[in-house]
Amino acid sequence: MLRLKVGKLVSSLALAGVLLSSVLVNQADAGLVNGSKFLGNVIAGSVPASYGTYWNQVTPENSTKWGSVEGSRNNMNWSQADTAYNYARSNGFPFKFHTLVWGSQEPGWVSGLSAADQKAEVTQWIKAAGQRYPNAAFVDVVNEPLHAKPSFRNAIGGDGSTGWDWVIWSFQQARQAFPNSKLLINEYGIISDPSLTDQYVNIINQLKSRGLIDGIGIQCHQFNMDTVSVNTMNTVLNKLAATGLPIYVSELDITGDDNTQLARYKEKFPVLWQHPSVKGVTLWGYIQGQTWKANTHLLNSNGTERPALQWLRQYLRS
Ligand code: 9MR
Numbered sequence: 001m002l003r004l005k006v007g008k009l010v011s012s013l014a015l016a017g018v019l020l021s022s023v024l025v026n027q028a029d030a031g032l033v034n035g036s037k038f039l040g041n042v043i044a045g046s047v048p049a050s051y052g053t054y055w056n057q058v059t060p061e062n063s064t065k066w067g068s069v070e071g072s073r074n075n076m077n078w079s080q081a082d083t084a085y086n087y088a089r090s091n092g093f094p095f096k097f098h099t100l101v102w103g104s105q106e107p108g109w110v111s112g113l114s115a116a117d118q119k120a121e122v123t124q125w126i127k128a129a130g131q132r133y134p135n136a137a138f139v140d141v142v143n144e145p146l147h148a149k150p151s152f153r154n155a156i157g158g159d160g161s162t163g164w165d166w167v168i169w170s171f172q173q174a175r176q177a178f179p180n181s182k183l184l185i186n187e188y189g190i191i192s193d194p195s196l197t198d199q200y201v202n203i204i205n206q207l208k209s210r211g212l213i214d215g216i217g218i219q220c221h222q223f224n225m226d227t228v229s230v231n232t233m234n235t236v237l238n239k240l241a242a243t244g245l246p247i248y249v250s251e252l253d254i255t256g257d258d259n260t261q262l263a264r265y266k267e268k269f270p271v272l273w274q275h276p277s278v279k280g281v282t283l284w285g286y287i288q289g290q291t292w293k294a295n296t297h298l299l300n301s302n303g304t305e306r307p308a309l310q311w312l313r314q315y316l317r318s
Contacts, residue, residue: 031056032316038094040282043084048287058088059096059282066125067105078132085133094137100126101170103148111151118152130177140186141174142167146199164203171212186217186250192228197239204243216240217250222296225254233271241277251284253296258307265308
């Protein structure tokens with residue numbers, strides 16, 4: 001009898017192990033993707049029913065921004081962020097925390113504090129985020145350093161002798177708060193601008209020489225992607241790859257009527273996807289009426305797929 005029970009227990013444990021490992025092993029083999037690179041998307045408030053049909057990595061669109069979580073001082077609201085994190089974890093999808101230090105969507109109350117209080121508050125925020133999401137696969141530590149510097153940057157080191165002391169300080173805090181996560185920087189306007197890429201690489205190399213950065217995020221929004229040439233894209237990707245760090249396309253979207261969008265996807269998506277240093281691509285929305293910019297959607301509100309999505313499905317399966 002006892003032996004029977006032990007036998008049952010062993011086989012249940014073995015089955016659980018098989019199920020668990022298939023979730024873990026197959027995490028990139030879900031949604032549209034087969035293989036080691038992920039293809040993710042954003043989650044805004046709730047998880048769209050079709051999400052898992054297409055995507056296998058999660059970035060919250062707004063709910064892990066400081067201004068969203070701590071709109072009033074010391075009063076943390078994690079509920080929408082928890083929804084995205086729990087969905088990602090229960091499906092074995094990598095979760096990216098977006099973002100710790102950014103000059104937009106800061107809480108309104110931060111800019112008026114004393115420098116000492118600003119530093120204490122941002123330190124607390126980074127720690128709290130790490131405690132809440134210790135298994136975030138990725139963290140966008142600093143967002144848009146070349147375009148949107150935080151109001152409190154002088155409180156956390158300012159430019160300093162490196163020119164980017166506030167960025168270095170932010171990554172040091174993030175390394176302590178998120179010891180299990182890959183730390184990323186994130187910026188827009190890079191994919192179409194080789195000289196801005198050089199400025200970005202300067203920051204990245206300062207972080208890399210201190211062992212503080214694990215990957216490079218490039219946003220790739222429609223205002224660059226619609227018109228950028230393949231040649232420029234390759235120049236930029238190769239400059240970033242020369243740092244030796246993996247590249248993540250973090251916020252891809254492309255506009256156009258059905259045919260224009262399709263042509264742009266066909267021409268440009270493979271340049272990103274096939275580059276050996278690009279380890280994952282995240283799109284910035286996909287459902288009509290729920291995207292940051294009109295005409296970037298891939299799924300119509302009636303559930304039909306736009307031609308670019310039909311093409312993407314075939315391209316990724318072949
Ligand atoms: O998609 C986000 C939109 O809902 C917000 O109103 C906006 C506020 O700044 O942020 C958008 O997401 C941005 C992202 O967090 C950082 N890169 C640029 C994205 C588009 O503005």
